[in-house]
Amino acid sequence: xxTKTESQIPxxxxxxxxxxxxxxxxxxxxxxxxxxxxxNYIRKVIRAxxxxxxxxxxxxWAGVFPPAWVAGTAALSLSKILDNMEIxxxxxxxxxxxxxxxxxxxxxxxWDNACPADQWRHSHNYMHHTHTNIVGKxxxxxxxxxxxxxxxxxxxxxxxxxxxxxxxxxxxQYGVALHDLExxxxxxxxxxxxxxxxLLGGIWKKVRRQTLKDYVIFxxxxxxxxLFPLAGNATANLVRNVWSFTIIFCGxxxxxxxxxxxxxxxxxxxxEWYYRQLLGSANLSGSRPFHILSGNLxxxxxxxxxxxxxxxxxxxxxxxxxxxxxxxxxxYNVGPLGKQFGSVVKKICRLAxxxxxGGQGAELPAATPAVKDERVPVAV
Amino acid sequence: MxxxxxxxxxxxxxxxxxxxxxxxxxxxxxxxxxxxxxxAVSHGTExxxxxxxxxxxxxxxxxAGQFVQVAVEIDxxxxxxxxxxxxxxxxxxxxxxxxxxxxxxxxxNFLVERAxxxxxxxxxxxxxxxxxxxxRPDSVLLIGAGSGITPLMGIIRTLCAEGHAGRxxxxxxxxxxxRTIYREELDRLAAENPNFTVSRSYTQAPGAGELDGHFSxxxxxxxxxxxxxxxxxxxxPPALLDAVRGTWAxxxxxxxxxxxxxxxxxxxxxEPGEGSIRFAGSDLxxxxxxxxxxxxxxxxxxxxxxxxRMGICHTCTCRKLSGTxxxxxxxxxxxxxxxxxxxxxxxxxxxxxxxx
Numbered sequence: 001x002x003t004k005t006e007s008q009i010p011x012x013x014x015x016x017x018x019x020x021x022x023x024x025x026x027x028x029x030x031x032x033x034x035x036x037x038x039x040n041y042i043r044k045v046i047r048a049x050x051x052x053x054x055x056x057x058x059x060x061w062a063g064v065f066p067p068a069w070v071a072g073t074a075a076l077s078l079s080k081i082l083d084n085m086e087i088x089x090x091x092x093x094x095x096x097x098x099x100x101x102x103x104x105x106x107x108x109x110x111w112d113n114a115c116p117a118d119q120w121r122h123s124h125n126y127m128h129h130t131h132t133n134i135v136g137k138x139x140x141x142x143x144x145x146x147x148x149x150x151x152x153x154x155x156x157x158x159x160x161x162x163x164x165x166x167x168x169x170x171x172x173q174y175g176v177a178l179h180d181l182e183x184x185x186x187x188x189x190x191x192x193x194x195x196x197x198x199l200l201g202g203i204w205k206k207v208r209r210q211t212l213k214d215y216v217i218f219x220x221x222x223x224x225x226x227l228f229p230l231a232g233n234a235t236a237n238l239v240r241n242v243w244s245f246t247i248i249f250c251g252x253x254x255x256x257x258x259x260x261x262x263x264x265x266x267x268x269x270x271x272e273w274y275y276r277q278l279l280g281s282a283n284l285s286g287s288r289p290f291h292i293l294s295g296n297l298x299x300x301x302x303x304x305x306x307x308x309x310x311x312x313x314x315x316x317x318x319x320x321x322x323x324x325x326x327x328x329x330x331x332y333n334v335g336p337l338g339k340q341f342g343s344v345v346k347k348i349c350r351l352a353x354x355x356x357x358g359g360q361g362a363e364l365p366a367a368t369p370a371v372k373d374e375r376v377p378v379a380v
Numbered sequence: 381m382x383x384x385x386x387x388x389x390x391x392x393x394x395x396x397x398x399x400x401x402x403x404x405x406x407x408x409x410x411x412x413x414x415x416x417x418x419x420a421v422s423h424g425t426e427x428x429x430x431x432x433x434x435x436x437x438x439x440x441x442x443x444a445g446q447f448v449q450v451a452v453e454i455d456x457x458x459x460x461x462x463x464x465x466x467x468x469x470x471x472x473x474x475x476x477x478x479x480x481x482x483x484x485x486x487x488x489n490f491l492v493e494r495a496x497x498x499x500x501x502x503x504x505x506x507x508x509x510x511x512x513x514x515x516r517p518d519s520v521l522l523i524g525a526g527s528g529i530t531p532l533m534g535i536i537r538t539l540c541a542e543g544h545a546g547r548x549x550x551x552x553x554x555x556x557x558x559r560t561i562y563r564e565e566l567d568r569l570a571a572e573n574p575n576f577t578v579s580r581s582y583t584q585a586p587g588a589g590e591l592d593g594h595f596s597x598x599x600x601x602x603x604x605x606x607x608x609x610x611x612x613x614x615x616x617p618p619a620l621l622d623a624v625r626g627t628w629a630x631x632x633x634x635x636x637x638x639x640x641x642x643x644x645x646x647x648x649x650x651e652p653g654e655g656s657i658r659f660a661g662s663d664l665x666x667x668x669x670x671x672x673x674x675x676x677x678x679x680x681x682x683x684x685x686x687x688x689r690m691g692i693c694h695t696c697t698c699r700k701l702s703g704t705x706x707x708x709x710x711x712x713x714x715x716x717x718x719x720x721x722x723x724x725x726x727x728x729x730x731x732x733x734x735x736x
Contacts, residue, residue, distance in 0.1 A: 034456065035456045036455045039453070039456030040456075047404055050404050051404070094694030097697060099453075099456055099457055099458060100458040100459070100460075100718075101453075103400065106694050106697065107694070107720070110396070111395060117395075121694075121695065125692075125693040125694060126687030126688055126695050130687060130688040130690075130693060212391055213391050213392060213394060217388065217392055270690070307692050
């Protein structure tokens with residue numbers, strides 16, 4: 001755990017192990033229980049998304065009439081949110097691979113987003129989910145443009161942190177698309193653009209198709225009224241961008257989430273890996289429609305413990321995970337969207353400035369074992 | 381459709397593709413994928429069900445004797461099984477498949493008990509070399525046991541419908557008259573077509589048929605005096621096919637066509653560390669060391685994609701074409717062909733073919 005986070009939770013190696021076993025038991029139980037109801041659930045969401053998309057495109061075709069424009073833009077925004085969050089993100093995790101349905105195969109699925117699915121699977125499923133919140137390894141910490149952790153050394157560039165964050169929110173799908181390009185390492189000269197040619201080719205192909213669809217072909221179908229679907233499609237993309245940025249940034253950056261160093265996480269056991277996922281993630285409380293629109297990333301903790309379990313199961317699992325955390329004295333970070341996002345915004349602004357000596361997030365002395373007796377802190 | 385229109389349509393319907401929208405209206409409306417609607421269900425015997433399937437427009441047709449893969453979804457999981465349709469060959473026709481219940485067969489039990497008209501099943505294009513040649517042979521001998529009669533039925537129906545003039549002889553093996561698939565129709569066809577003869581052996585009811593016992597070379601002259609010059613098609617369990625192959629060994633092999641019927645759930649399971657792994661895409665075979673398939677692929681020098689190596693990121697997910705594997709995290713066994721598995725947490729339990 002980072003020396004700069006306040007609470008070290010001392011668990012004995014035996015405790016960590018039995019903690020991991022309890023979580024493994026949940027995983028095994030849900031795996032054995034997957035079936036028709038999960039299949040019906042994801043198909044119902046897909047049906048809703050396809051319906052909203054067709055309705056949205058149809059209404060925007062007649063977008064010259066204001067009520068049609070408003071309804072069409074709303075339907076298309078919802079469609080894109082469902083497509084990316086509850087369907088795309090979860091299907092691409094392989095959550096529905098067990099169904100053996102090629103249309104729901106995590107390896108083959110493509111989503112309505114500028115980021116090519118195969119690049120997403122690498123940067124997200126592997127890099128982010130394996131190395132969650134390890135500074136220097138998990139590129140979701142700031143996406144290479146923001147300072148989201150005290151462990152990232154301050155530079156004058158970061159004075160623009162709130163501005164970059166706003167731009168990232170508005171153009172989030174392109175931020176995600178450029179994720180694997182490692183722009184900060186390109187800028188520092190650590191890697192050359194030539195090494196990324198294949199990646200760029202993939203991004204270009206996907207962005208071109210998406211742009212053609214949303215900004216050329218569908219507007220053209222409306223003839224002289226092309227501006228209305230154009231504006232509607234742009235708005236829907238914008239709504240989806242801001243929404244997914246908000247949900248995703250609430251997953252790992254609210255006050256109380258922890259970052260880790262590479263040294264701390266060397267030779268992790270399975271229990272320690274679970275422990276890191278838990279400390280690095282935060283949940284959002286809310287209604288069932290809210291959970292669905294967040295792609296169940298409102299259960300970010302459960303998602304990070306079990307990224308390939310069907311997301312519609314996270315709600316039921318969460319009560320058990322919470323109970324386990326209470327028993328082991330591990331903090332379970334959950335709050336409403338307003339509170340969690342507020343603390344993320346505060347962090348973005350605070351980290352724009354150099355760390356204050358002695359203040360929050362300032363250099364603390366190197367961690368000393370919290371308890372001296374038999375409770376040895378475990379490096380996680 | 382012109383190429384421009386097709387490319388325009390695929391961009392508009394992208395990234396999911398037109399079929400993902402069409403299927404929301406009706407599952408069989410898809411154009412890029414074969415699917416079939418069940419139009420009739422009849423229980424020929426208490427242990428089998430005959431389904432009439434109407435394929436959608438993606439279907440390319442079938443030659444008599446070929447097989448198709450049918451996909452059935454049971455409790456959310458799609459299972460693929462091979463069946464040999466018994467229907468007459470051609471493009472637009474309906475398909476008829478007969479499913480025999482296996483005691484532990486998930487799919488066969490499901491179809492025997494739950495198949496209903498209106499149900500939509502996945503379908504592959506027809507495949508296999510076991511079919512009538514385009515130049516119809518003068519004389520045809522057919523040997524079938526149990527549900528192995530189905531592709532032979534397709535051949536018989538096709539030849540009879542074409543008014544084939546040459547000899548058609550069938551030797552059918554079944555447990556008893558009550559469990560003889562297509563008994564009445566075969567008798568009717570034999571009565572209507574003097575060039576078609578049926579000889580039966582009931583393995584559990586000796587004396588009831590023209591022949592007795594399991595296959596033996598002595599059955600051949602009884603059923604078809606010119607068996608040695610006939611184009612021969614045999615379909616049934618491995619024991620029957622081994623006996624038939626033994627008989628056709630001396631220069632007659634090129635006249636013999638066989639098709640094996642083995643339910644995948646009954647493929648024997650070995651111990652970890654036995655058998656071999658064939659990586660189909662790399663055309664490489666290694667003997668199984670018992671380690672995870674990912675490790676074995678890497679040791680063999682195959683550039684397998686991988687990520688977390690702990691079963692969470694699904695980067696190494698790959699199609700298993702055949703064989704049995706065990707999930708090292710859950711101990712779950714996967715025995716069906718054509719299933720996606722995670723290489724980093726799967727170990728082989730039998731000979732394995734991986735699409736890598």
